[in-house]
Amino acid sequence: MATVNPRRPTEPSGRKLSIHVVTWNIASEAPPLDLNDLLQLNNQNLNLDMYVIGLQEMNCGIMSLLSDTAFEDPWSSFFMEVLSPLSFIKVSSVRMQGLLLLVFAKYQHLPFIQIISTKSIPTGFFGFWGNKGGVNICLKLYGYYVSIINCHLPPHVANNDQRLEHFDQILEMQNVGRHDIPNILDHDLILWFGDLNFRIEDFGLHFVRESIKNRCYTDLWQKDQLNIAKRQDPLLREFQEGPLRFPPTYKFDKNSDNYDTSEKKRKPAWTDRILWRLKRQPHAGSYTPKLPAPNFSLSLKSYISHMMYTISDHKPVSGTFDLEVKPVVFIPMIxxxxxxxxxxxxxxxxxxxxxxxxxxxxxxxxxxxxxxxxxxxxxxxxxxxxxxxxxxxxxxxxxxSNPFKIQPRVILQEDPPGEAQPQI
Incomplete structure (x- = not known):
């Protein structure tokens, strides 16, 4: 085995990565035939580097789980089939019953992505059942710590305190217990998303539906439980979110664009959300938070729902981000x-x-x-x-390595006799 000693490359001034985050409660359904809009494959202006995909309520019946244990689950297979021809490779995945988290990246980024840990934190039935909870992938991206959390919190408008308790519990349980890995709150970026199940307080069903019909969301934002909690909780306040300029994504009749017409007539709500938190730098000589490090910044380019998909009682939500980093690691280890x-x-x-x-x-x-x-x-x-x-x-x-070609094998056959015909 020969070795080479490449010239040390010049330290880069900065790098911009485009990351597309998807969250969707799929209500145990199989993938539809076309997810181009959800994955933004028709957007010619996007040149994405990474996909982060979180699903909730995957089919977790006994037969489905046994099949998914032996083979790739149908959603993972679908995303790989769609993204592989675009030079994306599945970097990591983690599943807990109905929760699935997938991370894909363009192959050229692979030497600069190190998987630190994957975790599952069940919070259902006093922490013994994984129908609710969170799944996490912790990685180092060009030398920076990034934690990605997909979660499903308790439902119903009256369970807001329980949702907030589960939020704290999932966050607290993310620490991997290794001395060389910092506390999750010291990670450079936390991406937190999923079916957070926060509801709209006080207003009645008729007022909420009329507000949605007229696209008057301002009053509804004020009574959104997550927005209220962020005003009151200092830690939750550190998590940012884009503006909710799309209609509430829950609850719809399946295979339609109509909000719930069943006997329960659930009140619409923005249950499906994407949040993020950047590490804060302390002032010199104090513990007062300051702005994020200038070598690592995240900007939201798009935060939308995808109303065209009707297989579930939830609509999927996506967020597209530009991550600008000055790489700490810019030379591959190999x-x-x-x-x-x-x-x-x-x-x-x-x-x-x-x-x-x-x-x-x-x-x-x-x-x-x-x-x-x-x-x-x-x-x-x-x-x-x-x-x-x-x-x-x-x-x-x-x-x-860089891409290269392999010359195919050539076999000489006599057909007809006396003439050599190459066969590949």
């Missing part, structure tokens, strides 16, 4: 290169080098992967491949 011309009929040679602080393991491995390309945007249609170095100790990809 640099991989393929040596010479690769063909399917000859031995192959791989060269790689590592940074001085990289700890290898006998369980590390190098994989060869086919690169899927979008032929609508890239005229190149020949198969291309990548080498990926997987670190067992980091549970992450530590290095990735």
């Amino acid at each position: 640099t991989l290169m393929h040596e010479g011309l690769w063909t399917t009929e000859n031995d192959i040679l791989i060269s790689y080098s590592s940074t001085p602080d990289f700890l290898s393991s006998p369980w590390d491995w190098i994989g060869l992967y086919k690169v899927y390309i979008n032929v609508n945007n890239i005229p190149e249609t020949e198969d291309q491949f990548l080498l990926c170095y997987y670190s067992n100790s980091l549970q992450s990809v530590a290095g990735i």
Whole structure:
């Protein structure tokens, strides 16, 4: 095995990542045929780097759970089939009964994403049942700590105090218990979303529906339980949210755009929300919070609901963010290169080098992967491949090569006799 010593690249001044976050209570339904609007695949102005997808109320019947244990669940499979041809790779996932959290990233970002932990925090039935609670993926992104939490909080307007208790409980249980990992409140970014189940207080059903019909949301915002709680709770106040300029996303008759017409006639509410919190920097010599670090900033570009989807009694919500970072880590721990011309009929040679602080393991491995390309945007249609170095100790990809081609094997056959015809 040969090694190479690449020249140390110039430290980058900054990098912007576009992140699309999705939350949807799918009410145990299977994926629809088309999710292009939800994933913003038709938006030519977007060049996304990451997808963060959180689902609630996935089908968690016994047969479904057994099937999903043996095979990929249908929603994960659907997202992978749609996103793989666009050069996205599933970085990590975690599931707890009906809760599912998925993170996808463009392959070029993989060496700079390190999975720290995945966690499930059940809060249903006094913490013994996972029908309610939260799932978390904690990762380092270009050297910064990012915690992603998808949760499902208790329902009904009267259970607001219980919702707030579960919020605190899920947050408190995120700490991984390792000395080298900071407390979650010291992470650079927390993305918190899901079916938070906060309701609209005081107003009656008729007033709420008339306000929605006339698109007069101002009065409803004032009585939204989450907005009220943020005004009263100092910690919750640190979580930001975009403006609710879309209609309440709950509760609809399935396969329609009509709010609940059943006997219960649930009052509409903004149950499905996306929040975020940036780490605050203390003033010198004091503990008073200041502005976030200038090397790490997040801006919301879009916060919308997707009313066209009718399979559930909830409408999905998405938020698109621009994350601007000055990378702490900008050199891959492993640099991989393929040596010479690769063909399917000859031995192959791989060269790689590592940074001085990289700890290898006998369980590390190098994989060869086919690169899927979008032929609508890239005229190149020949198969291309990548080498990926997987670190067992980091549970992450530590290095990735540039795309390259492999020459197919050529077999000479006599057909007809006396004439050599190449067969690929």
